[in-house]
Amino acid sequence: MPLSDDAEPDLNAAPPRLRVLGCIDGSLYSPSVAQQAAWAAARLGLPVELLQVLGRRSLPTSAADDDADPARAKLSADLAALESERTRLLRDRGRLDLEEAQVHAEAGGAPDATLTLCEGDLLESLARRETETAMVVIGKRGVAADYARGHLGSNLERVARASTRPLLVASRSFRTPRRMAIAFDAGPSAQKALESAAQSSLFAGLVCDVLAVGPETLESRRRLEAAASRLRAAGRVATPMLLQGQADVAIAEFVASEGVDLLLMGAYSHSRLRTLMLGSTTAELIRSCHVPLVLYR
Template sequence: DEQRAKLAQKRGRAILEDAKAAIEAAGITDVATKLRIGDIVETIAEMEADADMVVIGKRGEGADFAKLHLGSNLERIARSSRKPIFVASRAFKPIESLLIAFDGGTSSMKAVDHVARSRLFEGLSCRLLMVAPDTPEAQKRLQDAGSVLQAGGYSVRAEIVPGQPDAVIAGTVENEGINLLVIGAYGHSRIRSFVIGSTTTEMIRSCKVPVMLFR
């Protein structure tokens, strides 16, 4: 009803003002806010053309944290957005290192290209990990990806590790103190569909660090 809509708008403005204040406190002064009534996916589709990336929280306020459910908006945006998606974790930590989970597919190669070209990741230590049987084909794919990153100015540690992708990637993030996981939204072996790849979904769900998604 009308009263509920007014309350929702008031709350939305308060959330925007708090977010703007936090961003400005970090030293970014050119901050524009916009309150839209409607569907978030449609709104982002209209506004993302001039953006370099979409930033969203891993879980909304209605998510079940006990079961580690992802926010429904995140999954919908990941399916529809044409931009890289930065999935923020609840706790902020400065990003000093990144891990690119590479499988040789189109999505993960886009991630490699973006990291190599973007100034956003300058100065970060870079780890390139491929979870697959150690075959000549896998070595060639990994070497090609590593060469792209080296051409972008990175000193890259690249490695092929056999095993279950989600377990190996999560273990590497945890054991090596990685601050950012970069991963393709769709796996190399998966026919592209309107769902996020299973490994990607598990990584977003279980990793405690931010995840950057590429389609």
């Protein structure tokens, strides 16, 4: 598939077909992003776009008159030449990153992924694609944090704050999900995750655990059973589980010990599962769970 550059949308064009958008950057997570985007696209019956955005970079400017200072003029010209060469090399590396990601997407069942390389800001590129994006896939860490255990990529936080689409946070390695869990606190975003689990073909056939954390009360048990019943009514196999302890620790331990392959949760809520960097529990779960997470707003 040939590479394309980013472009402003044609407002007179026909409505675009939805796609799964995988954001790569050449990090250790890029192969997994491509594979998980391909898996999601295959189950949703959608195409894949793999996107790499090279950040903008500008040379410092000076108020001095270069024409009056030959040494300064030569230095400015040399810097401009170096920056031009750096930009060329970054684009060459970006093309290689995308072509390598395409191989992983093809292995995951997406032979016709669109490859896009552009310069600018990632959030701006995502915003231009919002109307044609069904799901965004991004790695837990970026190239600058590949080996920083316990740290999350800055782009992940920015995208999680800004994206209105479900966000699949890719783990370091990919395995085909067979069992999923929902971190459920009955808040609006958790309800959105529950409805997606019930209705989306992405989750068809996956066994589901509905997880809540807190004391055993009639109300907490009622809400948990109602959530599981909603999934069963949609044909899902669902088991309610009320866990004890600190929310992020209890959920992460359940995911690891019970062989959960995929965790769904809201990116905002109003209880012990208050979220993201954006709140603590989601950030801790992304750090501690070695499985993909799907975040909903």
